[in-house]
Amino acid sequence: MSVIELDRATLQIGGRAVLKDITFAIEPGEFIGVLGPNGAGKTTLMRSILGLLPPSAGRLAVFGRAPRCGDASIGYLPQLRTVLPDLRVRGLDYIASSMHGERWGLPSLSAVNRATIEATLDAVGARDLANRALSDMSGGERQRLLLAQALIGDPKLLLLDEPLISLDARHQEVVIDVIKTVCRERKITVLFSAHELNQLLGAIDRVLYLGNGQAELGRVDDVVTAPVLSRLYGTEIEVLRAGGHIFVLSRGRDVERADHMHDHGHDHGHAH
Amino acid sequence: MFQYEFMINAFAAAGMVAVVSGIVGYFLVMRGQTFAGHALSHIGFAGATGAGLIGLAPLWGLVGFTLAAGIVMGLLSERINNRDVAIGVVLALSLGFGLLFLHYYTSFATQATALLFGNVLAVDHAMIATLAALGVVTLVALAAIMRPLIFASLQSELAEAKGVSLRFISTAFLAIVALAVAACAQIVGVLMVFTLMVGPAAAAQRVATGLWAGLVLAAALALGEAWLGIVIAYHTDWPVSFCIAVLSALCYFAALAMPRARLAHAH
Numbered sequence: 001m002s003v004i005e006l007d008r009a010t011l012q013i014g015g016r017a018v019l020k021d022i023t024f025a026i027e028p029g030e031f032i033g034v035l036g037p038n039g040a041g042k043t044t045l046m047r048s049i050l051g052l053l054p055p056s057a058g059r060l061a062v063f064g065r066a067p068r069c070g071d072a073s074i075g076y077l078p079q080l081r082t083v084l085p086d087l088r089v090r091g092l093d094y095i096a097s098s099m100h101g102e103r104w105g106l107p108s109l110s111a112v113n114r115a116t117i118e119a120t121l122d123a124v125g126a127r128d129l130a131n132r133a134l135s136d137m138s139g140g141e142r143q144r145l146l147l148a149q150a151l152i153g154d155p156k157l158l159l160l161d162e163p164l165i166s167l168d169a170r171h172q173e174v175v176i177d178v179i180k181t182v183c184r185e186r187k188i189t190v191l192f193s194a195h196e197l198n199q200l201l202g203a204i205d206r207v208l209y210l211g212n213g214q215a216e217l218g219r220v221d222d223v224v225t226a227p228v229l230s231r232l233y234g235t236e237i238e239v240l241r242a243g244g245h246i247f248v249l250s251r252g253r254d255v256e257r258a259d260h261m262h263d264h265g266h267d268h269g270h271a272h
Numbered sequence: 273m274f275q276y277e278f279m280i281n282a283f284a285a286a287g288m289v290a291v292v293s294g295i296v297g298y299f300l301v302m303r304g305q306t307f308a309g310h311a312l313s314h315i316g317f318a319g320a321t322g323a324g325l326i327g328l329a330p331l332w333g334l335v336g337f338t339l340a341a342g343i344v345m346g347l348l349s350e351r352i353n354n355r356d357v358a359i360g361v362v363l364a365l366s367l368g369f370g371l372l373f374l375h376y377y378t379s380f381a382t383q384a385t386a387l388l389f390g391n392v393l394a395v396d397h398a399m400i401a402t403l404a405a406l407g408v409v410t411l412v413a414l415a416a417i418m419r420p421l422i423f424a425s426l427q428s429e430l431a432e433a434k435g436v437s438l439r440f441i442s443t444a445f446l447a448i449v450a451l452a453v454a455a456c457a458q459i460v461g462v463l464m465v466f467t468l469m470v471g472p473a474a475a476a477q478r479v480a481t482g483l484w485a486g487l488v489l490a491a492a493l494a495l496g497e498a499w500l501g502i503v504i505a506y507h508t509d510w511p512v513s514f515c516i517a518v519l520s521a522l523c524y525f526a527a528l529a530m531p532r533a534r535l536a537h538a539h
Contacts, residue, residue, distance in 0.1 A: 052432060069434065089481065093483050097423045101422070101431060102420055102431070102434050102436045104416055104420065105415065105416065105418065106415055106419060107418060107419045131481075
């Protein structure tokens with residue numbers, strides 16, 4: 001049984017079809033890199049898989065059934081928001097807020113839950129973050145904390161929305177490495193959205209490229225080609241391979257890099 | 273000092289309101305909605321003066337308007353989130369309406385200063401009972417939604433994915449803030465609600481890292497500032513709200529100046 005299966009599915013936001021008539025299937029244990037220009041539907045797809053946005057047409061199945069909110073078998077790492085500078089919440093309290101955070105009443109943290117949080121932080125090499133304030137953490141540390149949180153409850157599917165954003169190259173590698181190792185060990189299926197393909201090349205099994213309302217899932221060599229990307233970007237695209245790197249160019253400009261810059265100048269809160 | 277009944281009343285009323293304000297304010301600061309709290313108090317001013325105009329007790333006009341405005345702001349939160357300009361325009365409009373109502377009900381004008389800047393020394397037993405009831409309702413409602421409120425405040429996307437209704441939480445919370453603001457305005461006035469709702473909570477949030485420690489500290493700071501403010505006012509004859517505002521500002525800036533215990537980390 002596929003972990004995620006879309007059969008001629010259309011995903012709409014406010015009457016606009018972000019993804020149209022999409023069909024693909026993701027198998028257990030796959031590490032999928034999700035790429036595409038801003039607004040191509042990376043976040044929208046993840047929100048649909050989480051059960052927040054039912055397809056307006058076609059079928060979307062997660063673990064063989066319609067997705068529902070609060071499914072414990074899905075771990076989710078949303079796109080990083082800016083943290084209020086005065087908010088001195090400890091890493092432990094931050095994660096604790098997410099454990100049964102949907103229940104009414106006063107917050108509480110049982111010894112069992114505390115042990116679970118600490119064990120998961122250990123697994124991503126971030127035990128020391130439990131007692132540090134969120135506002136004092138670097139971008140890389142925060143991503144590790146969020147990754148640990150996403151792993152709680154032993155999910156079988158992990159949705160990681162731009163976990164590399166605002167990290168420098170070295171920390172990007174560290175984060176990818178941690179995710180790859182932990183997910184291989186636990187046989188977790190991963191959807192990992194990113195702006196740049198190159199850092200992910202060593203980690204991903206297949207790539208899911210979104211753009212122009214369409215989606216293309218396949219091996220990097222089959223998908224990241226001039227004809228496929230030209231169709232997805234809706235413009236003439238050149239693909240150059242050099243020294244183990246892949247460069248996606250539009251009229252001589254690196255589209256991934258341009259996208260990345262663009263994203264930093266604007267509000268991160270927008271749906272992609 | 274305690275031989276006067278109005279002083280005992282002032283301590284009782286200010287104490288209750290300060291604790292409620294400090295606790296509710298903690299979440300207001302956590303959610304980055306302090307400006308919304310400020311706006312609610314101004315909207316309350318129009319309600320209070322409007323109530324005076326039609327012969328109702330100003331407090332109920334205040335409660336009614338802040339509550340209605342809080343609920344509307346919560347329901348619209350997706351659209352007005354971080355729209356400081358929109359909130360600011362409504363805030364100014366409300367003050368304008370307050371002024372209009374005062375204009376037509378001139379005998380009420382003597383109470384305008386009390387509404388704007390508070391008059392804790394004039395609190396009577398009936399007001400204390402009302403404030404206590406408001407405080408209890410506020411805290412009970414807050415306790416009921418505290419867990420999903422914290423989750424939604426810290427990680428809204430994830431909370432939504434786990435089935436928390438962000439709109440409900442946002443609306444319920446702003447309704448709670450509205451009640452706290454109405455109570456707080458009785459002590460320090462609608463213009464100075466920040467002194468008890470935001471100052472102590474913001475200071476506590478910078479100093480304490482644990483949730484409960486932060487909440488207790490916010491309540492304790494607000495209580496200390498309110499009571500000490502009354503004591504200072506008693507001995508100096510300065511307005512109580514001024515004394516509380518000074519203490520609130522001092523506490524906040526002291527918290528800002530406190531060196532943060534940063535651990536040196538490689539990443």
